Amino acid sequence: MAITLSASEMPGPPLSARLTTPQIWGIALLTPYLLVFLAFVVYPVCYGLWLARHPASYVALYHDPIFARAALNTLIFLVIGINFKMMVALFLSGFFVQSRSWIKWLSVLFILPWAVPSIPTILSVRFMFNPEWGVVNTLIFKLTGEDGPNWLNDPAVALTMAIGVHIWKSLPFWTLILMTGRLAISNDLFEAADVDGASWWQKFRFITWPSMQALYLTCTLLSMIWTLGDFNSVYLLTGGGPADLTHVLATLGIRYLRLDQLSLAMASIVCALPFVLPLIYFMMKRLSR
Amino acid sequence: MKLPTLREVGVEARLLLIGIPVFLWTMIPIYHMFLFAISPKEDAFSGKLWPNHPTLNNFRIVFHQEHYFLRDFWIQFWNSIVIAVAAGALTLMIATAAAFAISRLKVPGSRWVMNLALFTYFIPAAFLAVPMYRTMGNYGLLNNHWSLILAMVTIASPYAIWVLKQASDKLPVELDEAAVMDGATIPQLFRLVYVPLMMPSLVAIGTYAILLAWNEYLYAFLLLSKDTEITLPVALGNFLAADDSPWELLMTTGFIYALPPAAIYYAFKRYMVGGLTAGAVKS
Numbered sequence: 001m002a003i004t005l006s007a008s009e010m011p012g013p014p015l016s017a018r019l020t021t022p023q024i025w026g027i028a029l030l031t032p033y034l035l036v037f038l039a040f041v042v043y044p045v046c047y048g049l050w051l052a053r054h055p056a057s058y059v060a061l062y063h064d065p066i067f068a069r070a071a072l073n074t075l076i077f078l079v080i081g082i083n084f085k086m087m088v089a090l091f092l093s094g095f096f097v098q099s100r101s102w103i104k105w106l107s108v109l110f111i112l113p114w115a116v117p118s119i120p121t122i123l124s125v126r127f128m129f130n131p132e133w134g135v136v137n138t139l140i141f142k143l144t145g146e147d148g149p150n151w152l153n154d155p156a157v158a159l160t161m162a163i164g165v166h167i168w169k170s171l172p173f174w175t176l177i178l179m180t181g182r183l184a185i186s187n188d189l190f191e192a193a194d195v196d197g198a199s200w201w202q203k204f205r206f207i208t209w210p211s212m213q214a215l216y217l218t219c220t221l222l223s224m225i226w227t228l229g230d231f232n233s234v235y236l237l238t239g240g241g242p243a244d245l246t247h248v249l250a251t252l253g254i255r256y257l258r259l260d261q262l263s264l265a266m267a268s269i270v271c272a273l274p275f276v277l278p279l280i281y282f283m284m285k286r287l288s289r
Numbered sequence: 290m291k292l293p294t295l296r297e298v299g300v301e302a303r304l305l306l307i308g309i310p311v312f313l314w315t316m317i318p319i320y321h322m323f324l325f326a327i328s329p330k331e332d333a334f335s336g337k338l339w340p341n342h343p344t345l346n347n348f349r350i351v352f353h354q355e356h357y358f359l360r361d362f363w364i365q366f367w368n369s370i371v372i373a374v375a376a377g378a379l380t381l382m383i384a385t386a387a388a389f390a391i392s393r394l395k396v397p398g399s400r401w402v403m404n405l406a407l408f409t410y411f412i413p414a415a416f417l418a419v420p421m422y423r424t425m426g427n428y429g430l431l432n433n434h435w436s437l438i439l440a441m442v443t444i445a446s447p448y449a450i451w452v453l454k455q456a457s458d459k460l461p462v463e464l465d466e467a468a469v470m471d472g473a474t475i476p477q478l479f480r481l482v483y484v485p486l487m488m489p490s491l492v493a494i495g496t497y498a499i500l501l502a503w504n505e506y507l508y509a510f511l512l513l514s515k516d517t518e519i520t521l522p523v524a525l526g527n528f529l530a531a532d533d534s535p536w537e538l539l540m541t542t543g544f545i546y547a548l549p550p551a552a553i554y555y556a557f558k559r560y561m562v563g564g565l566t567a568g569a570v571k572s
Contacts, residue, residue: 025475026396029386033446034402036383039428040421040443041409047427048420095307106308108555110315115554117504119522120543123529124322127536135321168318222411229413231507236526250415254507257419265419272416280411287407287451 052266061267066255070247071271073159077248078224081163086220089171090212093178094204114172122165122236126152129161155245158238162246166233174219181215182208218286225279228272322547325540347541356538358528361516369503369520369546372434376441377499384446384494388453389483393465394475403454410447415507417444422511436512437520441502449494456490457483493560500550521546 061067096107113121128134129151137148152158189207198206231250234240240247240255247255249272256265293301324340326347332340349355354362387406391399421440422431430436460483468482484491506522513519519527525546528539554561 022394022475023396026390026394026399029390029394030396030399030402032383033387033406033450036439036443036446037405037409040424040439041405041412041417044417044420044424045412047424051420051423092307092311095304095311098304100304103304103308106312110311111554112315112319112551115551116319116547117506117522117550119504119506119525120322120540120547121318123525123543124318124325124540127325127540128318128321133536168314172315225411225413227413229415229417231415231418236506236529239529250413253415253419254511257422257511262419262423269416269419276413276416280408283411284404284407 048266049270051263052270054263054267057263057267058271060264061271064264066244066247067252067268069245070249070252070268073246074228074248074250074272076159077163077166078227081166082220082223082227085167085171086174086216086223088167089174089178089219090216092171092175093182094208096175096179097182111172111176113169114176118169118232119236121169122232125161125165125168126237152238153242155242158242159234159246162234162237162248165237166227166230169233170223174223177219178212178215181212185211218283221279221283225276225283228276322540322544325537326544328537330535330537347537348545350538351541351545356535358524358535359538359542361524362542364517365519365521365524366545368434368518369522372437372441372509372520373499373503375434375438376445376502377495379438379442380445380449380498381491381495383442384449384453385484385487385491387446387450388457389479391450392454392457393460393478393483403450406447406450408447409443410451414444418507418511421508425512430512432513432515432518434513434518437505437509438502440508440512441498441505444508445498445501449498452494453487453490457487460486489560492557496553496557496561500553503550 096103096110128136131137131148131150131153134151136151140146140148149157151161185208190203193203193207229250230248231254234246234248235251235254238246240251244255249268253265253269256262256268324338327343327345328340329342329344329346332342351359351362354360387402390396391403421443425431425436425440428436430439464482464486465478468478473481504522505520506526509520510523510526513523516524521542525539525543528534528542
């Protein structure tokens with residue numbers, strides 16, 4: 001890297017004369033990706049920003065109660081949902097590194113939510129909680145003789161369940177990642193701690209956590225960025241309802257798009273950028289070393 | 290045989306106390322889907338843990354397309370396959386070429402390309418979907434399979450390039466030098482040295498891209514709309530539009546749809562876990 005840098009800073013013959021055969025090949029091999037990038041990332045992003053240029057769109061968003069609610073929901077989803085998910089993943093990663101054959105088998109099953117597509121399983125959850133025919137309310141009726149609640153009709157419950165579905169789907173992935181982090185810690189440290197008679201909390205506090213801290217933070221931020229784009233968990237479970245009270249920014253943008261209010265759709269996304277871009281910048285700093 | 294001590298029993302009990310809830314949490318939605326798939330319509334809503342008369346009739350109905358919602362099942366299944374395979378193959382080609390150029394040939398400016406790719410990787414999918422929809426419209430690709438294939442390539446290739454670059458950075462430079470000494474040209478170096486050595490990562494990335502495209506709902510639902518053009522997940526979503534949806538058939542179709550990715554995942558698990566988690570998050 002250092003060599004290419006200093007070479008490009010040096011004044012010299014024109015670019016074409018400085019390129020060697022491998023470099024010409026390299027440029028040719030990079031071209032397909034660059035074309036895809038220009039056509040399907042640069043152009044849409046610029047076009048989208050151009051569509052979002054009218055101040056009137058932001059005024060309209062400001063006056064749209066659904067937008068405020070969606071922004072709040074997104075914040076709850078990210079701050080509470082993701083942090084909770086990552087704490088559970090950290091805890092379970094400690095469980096799954098235990099060497100027992102039944103835990104091995106359980107971990108094979110545990111990865112299923114990640115391996116299967118989200119649509120059928122989210123719909124399955126949706127049916128379980130159907131107020132009239134769903135298995136949950138059928139059981140409640142059998143056991144208590146009373147009708148169960150109309151689960152997805154309460155915005156707070158519905159949003160909680162959407163977060164639950166999201167966690168169900170992505171918990172295995174993050175647990176797996178955090179497991180690799182735990183397995184990278186040298187066992188000598190734990191053996192030494194055992195000799196010194198450390199409690200499990202002390203082992204976690206002084207060995208596990210310090211070596212997993214950076215990974216944990218990276219995972220949490222990455223998960224937050226991706227969860228902003230999680231359309232399925234909310235759309236397929238609640239459809240944004242009841243009364244558009246459970247939208248998140250991801251579903252709201254699509255909702256405006258479907259209503260043919262493209263500039264509003266883009267404006268709602270642009271409003272999220274001040275929060276997203278610093279996260280992305282921070283992640284790129286961490287990962288592009 | 291040694292009897293377990295009280296302490297060991299205590300540890301085991303505590304592990305079970307975590308294991309059992311984890312098992313239930315993971316399996317209930319999947320089992321519920323399976324239960325619907327093997328239940329006749331009357332049994333499906335009874336709330337039993339096992340149907341009185343388990344049946345494969347639902348599968349027969351789906352396979353023979355004997356319901357209004359299912360009349361295009363096979364063509365939608367085929368669409369899903371075509372799009373997943375095409376997106377997987379294209380991603381693999383584009384990403385391998387790019388990773389080779391960035392990591393082995395050290396093209397000037399390749400660090401920039403890597404950063405651009407990483408940036409794309411971090412754009413939330415639903416945010417890009419809105420302008421992507423219009424872009425595809427401008428290109429005249431809406432309702433064409435190519436729109437979804439290209440969108441999936443766009444989303445899959447940044448991560449693919451990144452993982453492949455990480456993996457190929459680990460190959461020793463001496464290999465390339467030795468091959469060049471022996472008079473290998475760049476295409477030969479790529480074909481005879483690079484690709485064989487990278488096989489495990491290439492399998493992982495190919496699988497990743499195929500699964501991503503097979504599982505995609507949002508883009509498929511935006512970009513394709515004709516009943517004979519859509520993929521299976523969109524068809525499943527369309528079931529929801531009706532109030533009298535035949536749930537047992539929806540769950541059966543969903544079960545059939547979920548099987549191939551699960552099978553592929555477990556078949557390539559050793560590549561996937563090694564190849565993808567190694568690159569997934571660097572601390």
